[in-house]
Amino acid sequence: MRPVAVAGIGKTAFGAFPDRDLRSLAVEAGQKALENGHASASQVEAFYLGNFAGPSFTGQNHLAPYVATATGINGVPATRFEAACASSGSAFFHAASAVAAGLYDIVLVVGVEKMTSQTTPKVTEILAGAGDLCGEVRAGATFPALFAMIARRHMYQYGTTREQLASVAVKNHQNGAKNPLAHMRKVITMEQALAGKMIAEPLTVYDCSLISDGAAAALIMPLERVSEFTDQPVRVLGIAQTSDHVALDEKDDITTLTAVKTSAEKAYKMAGVQAADIQFAEVHDCFTIAEILAIEDLGFVPKGQGGPYSLAGGTCLHGERPVNASGGLKSKGHPVGATGVGQICDVVEQIRGQAGERQVKRNSLGLAQNLGGSGATSVITILGAV
Amino acid sequence: MNDTLNNPGSGTVYTETVVYSPPEAYVNDVPYQLAIIELAGGRRVTGRINGERAQIGDRVQFSEFRNNVPFFQKQS
Numbered sequence: 001m002r003p004v005a006v007a008g009i010g011k012t013a014f015g016a017f018p019d020r021d022l023r024s025l026a027v028e029a030g031q032k033a034l035e036n037g038h039a040s041a042s043q044v045e046a047f048y049l050g051n052f053a054g055p056s057f058t059g060q061n062h063l064a065p066y067v068a069t070a071t072g073i074n075g076v077p078a079t080r081f082e083a084a085c086a087s088s089g090s091a092f093f094h095a096a097s098a099v100a101a102g103l104y105d106i107v108l109v110v111g112v113e114k115m116t117s118q119t120t121p122k123v124t125e126i127l128a129g130a131g132d133l134c135g136e137v138r139a140g141a142t143f144p145a146l147f148a149m150i151a152r153r154h155m156y157q158y159g160t161t162r163e164q165l166a167s168v169a170v171k172n173h174q175n176g177a178k179n180p181l182a183h184m185r186k187v188i189t190m191e192q193a194l195a196g197k198m199i200a201e202p203l204t205v206y207d208c209s210l211i212s213d214g215a216a217a218a219l220i221m222p223l224e225r226v227s228e229f230t231d232q233p234v235r236v237l238g239i240a241q242t243s244d245h246v247a248l249d250e251k252d253d254i255t256t257l258t259a260v261k262t263s264a265e266k267a268y269k270m271a272g273v274q275a276a277d278i279q280f281a282e283v284h285d286c287f288t289i290a291e292i293l294a295i296e297d298l299g300f301v302p303k304g305q306g307g308p309y310s311l312a313g314g315t316c317l318h319g320e321r322p323v324n325a326s327g328g329l330k331s332k333g334h335p336v337g338a339t340g341v342g343q344i345c346d347v348v349e350q351i352r353g354q355a356g357e358r359q360v361k362r363n364s365l366g367l368a369q370n371l372g373g374s375g376a377t378s379v380i381t382i383l384g385a386v
Numbered sequence: 387m388n389d390t391l392n393n394p395g396s397g398t399v400y401t402e403t404v405v406y407s408p409p410e411a412y413v414n415d416v417p418y419q420l421a422i423i424e425l426a427g428g429r430r431v432t433g434r435i436n437g438e439r440a441q442i443g444d445r446v447q448f449s450e451f452r453n454n455v456p457f458f459q460k461q462s
Contacts, residue, residue: 140408
């Protein structure tokens with residue numbers, strides 16, 4: 001297998017953009033990544049699109065060639081990957097696998113979602129399609145409700161508190177306020193977070209990520225060719241995707257995201273590193289409890305210690321191990337199909353030393369954790385300086 | 387259908403929540419209590435709890451199916 005590198009990245013702002021359609025967001029991100037990697041659209045040999053629910057949100061289907069041709073890429077394989085909120089992490093995993101295997105050299109991966117044209121109950125219903133429609137969803141489960149039930153059980157088993165959950169939101173808003181592309185650039189206090197409108201007990205609106213529009217893109221190629229394109233390459237050291245049951249009631253222990261554990265173990269092994277070596281991470285904080293589970297299941301802290309570690313500041317921008325320096329899904333926004341590649345862009349920016357006020361000090365080895373549904377898909381990508 | 391599916395019987399609340407922000411289909415139901423119930427033999431089902439609020443560890447009794455959704459009630 002050939003080593004793979006990221007040569008270029010591109011992101012749109014994340015937010016509510018009534019005047020923008022899905023395709024224009026995806027094209028903007030893709031063209032920025034090509035420009036950033038000093039490549040032209042005609043050099044791209046395959047196009048991978050991550051998108052969860054474009055057909056439900058916008059009615060448009062056959063999205064990959066629809067976006068590729070508008071980006072100036074024609075005549076090559078153009079395929080959409082759907083894995084709920086891990087759609088573009090999965091697209092990146094499959095793109096990197098194809099480059100590693102030698103199928104293509106120059107590949108563009110774009111993730112996109114256009115969500116804000118629908119009402120919140122409609123968005124809630126579309127997102128619930130990533131759960132088990134014949135069981136939990138028919139009973140009335142929403143994604144906030146599924147993660148609320150995970151939070152309740154985590155509180156019961158490990159003594160996790162609402163303050164510990166809220167500390168994740170406060171920290172991510174602090175970071176996101178420094179991110180010019182974030183959806184909600186607003187600092188919040190612990191008191192505000194705890195007093196937020198209840199969505200699904202014990203999660204308030206401040207425990208939930210945002211409904212956003214946005215796109216992100218990455219240009220990848222074999223490491224051996226990357227110097228032809230950029231003097232700021234970032235290497236894909238390890239990458240893995242694993243799966244688990246879709247329905248929460250089919251999982252043995254809902255306080256552990258088993259697919260996160262198994263994909264992290266594979267990615268660590270591929271990269272030849274251990275959890276303790278990872279200096280910073282972008283994790284999938286679709287809900288505050290999800291960040292606590294992530295830092296436990298990635299092996300950053302022992303099971304049950306995610307809450308106390310977060311409240312104590314271990315994951316702050318200048319803490320022991322910065323997590324979600326970008327602001328995370330909570331503050332940066334969560335256009336679900338764009339999130340996985342967006343996280344990879346954020347890790348690449350940190351490794352290049354281009355994160356401005358959000359820059360972490362130890363920046364040579366970072367990780368992106370992208371989760372689909374309540375844990376049925378997990379993609380872990382470990383990136384490092386070349 | 388086996389007996390468990392026809393009549394889940396009684397079980398224990400494995401986890402629960404009360405939903406305030408519903409999907410479009412259930413806008414008239416809120417707030418409602420949703421729970422994962424562990425049945426005899428260890429099988430789990432997701433259903434609703436009617437009446438008195440139940441906590442993790444509480445015993446609940448199956449009462450009826452509505453649109454194929456099992457409803458339970460806290461045992462006194």
